[in-house]
Amino acid sequence: xxxxxxxxxxxxxxGRSYLALTLTPELPFExxxxxxxxxxxxxxGFFLRRPVVLDITGLDIxxxxxxxxxxxLGQRQVRIMGIEGASPSLLGSDLPPAMADxxxxxxxxxxxxxxETAKAEVAAAEPVxxxxxxxxxxxxxxxxxRSGQSLVFLEGDVTIVGSVASxxxxxxxxxxxxxxxxxxxxxxxTMGNAAARIFCRKLEAELIAIDGFYKTAxxxxxxxxxxxxxxxxxxxxxxxxALA
Amino acid sequence: xxxxIVVTSGKGGVGKTTSSAALGAALAQGGDKVVVVxxxxxxxxLDLVMGAERRVVYDLVNVIxxxxxxxxxxxxxxxxxxxxxxxxxxxxxxDNLTSEGVAAVIGALKANFDWVICxxxxxxxxxxxxxxxxxxxxxxxxNPEVSSVRDSDRIIGLLDSKTLKAENGExxxxxLLLTRYDPLRAERGDMLKVDDVLEILSIPLLGIxxxxxxxLRASNIGSPVTLADQGSAPALAxxxxxxxxxxxxLPVTVPGEKRGFFGKFFGRKAA
Numbered sequence: 001x002x003x004x005x006x007x008x009x010x011x012x013x014x015g016r017s018y019l020a021l022t023l024t025p026e027l028p029f030e031x032x033x034x035x036x037x038x039x040x041x042x043x044x045g046f047f048l049r050r051p052v053v054l055d056i057t058g059l060d061i062x063x064x065x066x067x068x069x070x071x072x073l074g075q076r077q078v079r080i081m082g083i084e085g086a087s088p089s090l091l092g093s094d095l096p097p098a099m100a101d102x103x104x105x106x107x108x109x110x111x112x113x114x115x116e117t118a119k120a121e122v123a124a125a126e127p128v129x130x131x132x133x134x135x136x137x138x139x140x141x142x143x144x145x146r147s148g149q150s151l152v153f154l155e156g157d158v159t160i161v162g163s164v165a166s167x168x169x170x171x172x173x174x175x176x177x178x179x180x181x182x183x184x185x186x187x188x189x190t191m192g193n194a195a196a197r198i199f200c201r202k203l204e205a206e207l208i209a210i211d212g213f214y215k216t217a218x219x220x221x222x223x224x225x226x227x228x229x230x231x232x233x234x235x236x237x238x239x240x241x242a243l244a
Numbered sequence: 245x246x247x248x249i250v251v252t253s254g255k256g257g258v259g260k261t262t263s264s265a266a267l268g269a270a271l272a273q274g275g276d277k278v279v280v281v282x283x284x285x286x287x288x289x290l291d292l293v294m295g296a297e298r299r300v301v302y303d304l305v306n307v308i309x310x311x312x313x314x315x316x317x318x319x320x321x322x323x324x325x326x327x328x329x330x331x332x333x334x335x336x337x338x339d340n341l342t343s344e345g346v347a348a349v350i351g352a353l354k355a356n357f358d359w360v361i362c363x364x365x366x367x368x369x370x371x372x373x374x375x376x377x378x379x380x381x382x383x384x385x386x387n388p389e390v391s392s393v394r395d396s397d398r399i400i401g402l403l404d405s406k407t408l409k410a411e412n413g414e415x416x417x418x419x420l421l422l423t424r425y426d427p428l429r430a431e432r433g434d435m436l437k438v439d440d441v442l443e444i445l446s447i448p449l450l451g452i453x454x455x456x457x458x459x460l461r462a463s464n465i466g467s468p469v470t471l472a473d474q475g476s477a478p479a480l481a482x483x484x485x486x487x488x489x490x491x492x493x494l495p496v497t498v499p500g501e502k503r504g505f506f507g508k509f510f511g512r513k514a515a
Contacts, residue, residue, distance in 0.1 A: 144446055146401030147394050148368075165397045165444065181443075 295466025427500020
């Protein structure tokens, strides 16, 4: 007797890499926490929304000490996403999970002291962004994309002033904007950008894809054919909405 | 210096050879010196349509390989004295065409003729790309059905990327010639509408040639329709197309429709 899956779609397992901040505390913990408080006072929100990993390699502590230490960090708004170098006996279900295979990268800049203090106080309420967001590159194509042509731009958005013919293909790292009829294939967010969208003045597409999820013309309902629409991903389902 | 026109389509059987011969004969009757070049090496047909198949001695491949002079290979039409044909070889294949050889032949023809009309083979392979490479003007022959339109779209893309004009950063002048248009089937909705084809391809319309028995009859007697039956509907459509090619502003008539609203197909510009 086999189980019948009601959901025919398989679960997608995706990889993602983050740069985590690693804390290597030293004994006694009280002294080390004092130094941490000093560092944090110079930069409000330095640990906010950062993945933090605790490295306790070579520390001679028991589970109670570790639990106390993690909760003390929690009081300081430092959330530990994983613990490295802990023996399995130290960890429990109430503690962050064990982590392994971390590779060292360049050191984080500790928040600078004097000059930054004033600025940090002004923006005390909001976290300080480590670096300003860079402008997203985009390209603009002012002629129709013909059948058999493939336009690949993995760095960002693609804007086409004209139509995309049946048998043509647009592959973009960001969103795709077509000021004309989209008859070919449009693949947005191909580098793992689920927030990418597809806009077109007239939808006649053979295939649309965002972040690896795709729909063929057959799967798309007839109600938006020939209409100006925007298409985006909501979790794992496509949302289509007519543009005014 | 003459102008080089490539008559191309991507899809076979849409009427490239018929159109090449008809346009060539129409231009020549206007007094221009015209040569029609058959690039379809290995499957030559243009000499049949022009009624010169029994006069072929040397062909394009002989000229390119240096086995014959250009003047030896050119065949003068018996009906219109300013119309010439450079036939293709039936026994060789397209690998015998070299880009340097084609360039030299086209250059020599340009110097001696007002119009050089290259009848391209179907497809997007070597023969077709060599035929379009040196063109100044492209005439894209399309039937009002989806596969032909898609292949034409593909060819337009190649015209904008693989030709000398494109490589020099210039724009190739492109025209759409809609052939085998059947008013009855169009009325029933069995064919793409003229407007839809123009919207997809977005290049200016040179003319609409109606589907007609006159074209077949003319081909079978070895005479371009613009010579064999000058009063027939397709011949008139080809004559109009030639006038537009020369820069005249003529409204395009859609066969089977009442006169008067063709103004809307007129003056379309490529996107």
